[in-house]
Amino acid sequence: MADGEFDIIDHYFRPLSHGREDVSLGIGDDAAIVMPPAGQALVMAVDGMVEGVHFPVDTDPADLAWKLLAVNLSDLAAMGARSRWATLYLSLPEHNESFLRRFASGLRDALQAYDVALVGGDTVHGPLSASLQLSGTLPNGQGLRRSGAQVGDHVFVSGTLGDAGAGLALIQERMQASPPEREQLLQRLNRPIPQTELGPQLLDIASSCIDLSDGLVSDLGHILKQSGVGATIEIDKLPLSKALQTVTSDQQARRWALCAGDDYELCFTVPPQRLAQLEAVHAEQPITDIGRITDTPGLALRNGDGSPFEGELAGYDHFKSGERDE
Numbered sequence: 098m099a100d101g102e103f104d105i106i107d108h109y110f111r112p113l114s115h116g117r118e119d120v121s122l123g124i125g126d127d128a129a130i131v132m133p134p135a136g137q138a139l140v141m142a143v144d145g146m147v148e149g150v151h152f153p154v155d156t157d158p159a160d161l162a163w164k165l166l167a168v169n170l171s172d173l174a175a176m177g178a179r180s181r182w183a184t185l186y187l188s189l190p191e192h193n194e195s196f197l198r199r200f201a202s203g204l205r206d207a208l209q210a211y212d213v214a215l216v217g218g219d220t221v222h223g224p225l226s227a228s229l230q231l232s233g234t235l236p237n238g239q240g241l242r243r244s245g246a247q248v249g250d251h252v253f254v255s256g257t258l259g260d261a262g263a264g265l266a267l268i269q270e271r272m273q274a275s276p277p278e279r280e281q282l283l284q285r286l287n288r289p290i291p292q293t294e295l296g297p298q299l300l301d302i303a304s305s306c307i308d309l310s311d312g313l314v315s316d317l318g319h320i321l322k323q324s325g326v327g328a329t330i331e332i333d334k335l336p337l338s339k340a341l342q343t344v345t346s347d348q349q350a351r352r353w354a355l356c357a358g359d360d361y362e363l364c365f366t367v368p369p370q371r372l373a374q375l376e377a378v379h380a381e382q383p384i385t386d387i388g389r390i391t392d393t394p395g396l397a398l399r400n401g402d403g404s405p406f407e408g409e410l411a412g413y414d415h416f417k418s419g420e421r422d423e
């Protein structure tokens with residue numbers, strides 16, 4: 098590696114290595130050494146982003162770095178794991194001070210907010226892309242999976258859905274909004290809040306879990322397929338933010354809630370006999386019961402009066418194409 102790249106590591110990334118007692122050796126050697134607690138299993142995920150494919154060319158590097166950690170935190174949360182250590186692969190076309198300053202500041206914000214240590218990485222010369230590998234832990238033998246949903250289970254989602262989809266429409270100038278809503282929706286797209294507390298709380302409660310990166314229909318579809326079941330979702334129960342309802346029609350809001358990605362909420366199933374346990378979790382954070390697991394394969398969408406919800410999913414693939422590629 099070139100000398101300039103050692104300067105980059107020392108200046109921007111080594112300072113982010115500190116802050117966890119379970120790191121015995123962080124940035125600066127050939128590899129990092131960390132200490133998982135006794136009785137815990139390691140859980141790992143990696144996610145990368147390439148300029149022009151996963152983020153627009155003019156994305157704020159601080160938002161990019163935040164999101165790079167957040168999407169991985171969301172994956173580990175969906176397993177019920179607690180995140181601890183990250184490594185970063187960064188490919189840069191040039192030594193761009195302002196990019197590095199912004200990127201490191203967004204990464205520092207996210208690492209501190211979620212108590213994760215950056216313990217190593219690789220910095221190379223090439224087209225702009227970044228990839229972050231995140232490790233965490235779970236008590237041995239535990240872990241939420243996509244398989245495990247059973248007929249009769251309730252289907253829940255955390256938070257509100259569709260906000261990031263609206264944020265993307267704002268960025269792409271397919272929609273307009275006044276400042277407070279615009280800010281709120283863009284924030285949901287650019288600085289997603291992973292459900293790092295909720296995930297581990299669901300370990301003894303949920304029968305299956307996934308994080309919503311590609312949209313409810315697609316991601317719940319993974320649970321259904323891997324569990325060998327179907328589901329009925331009540332459209333009127335989809336949790337929508339005030340901001341989303343302010344900027345668009347009910348029709349469009351629901352379409353985003355069903356099909357747009359990047360919300361990073363959790364979707365999980367709970368057997369009826371564990372609903373009482375879920376109450377305590379619910380008291381701490383917003384979750385919504387949106388439907389039931391059934392023995393009819395596939396996903397059925399129903400209106401409040403029980404009639405089938407028509408028309409929306411026809412446009413789903415078209416709506417998604419060209420927006421995301423993963």
Ligand code: ADP
Nearest residue numbers: 098106110124125126127185187217218219220
């Ligand atoms: P090696 O050649 O042994 O792979 P490098 O010279 O690539 O080591 O990196 C030196 C140290 O800096 C290593 O500890 C590595 O983990 C760390 N490092 C390199 N790039 C990054 C980065 N982008 N973020 C965090 N740590 C990094």
Ligand code: MG
Nearest residue numbers: 125126127128
């Ligand atoms: Mg080496």
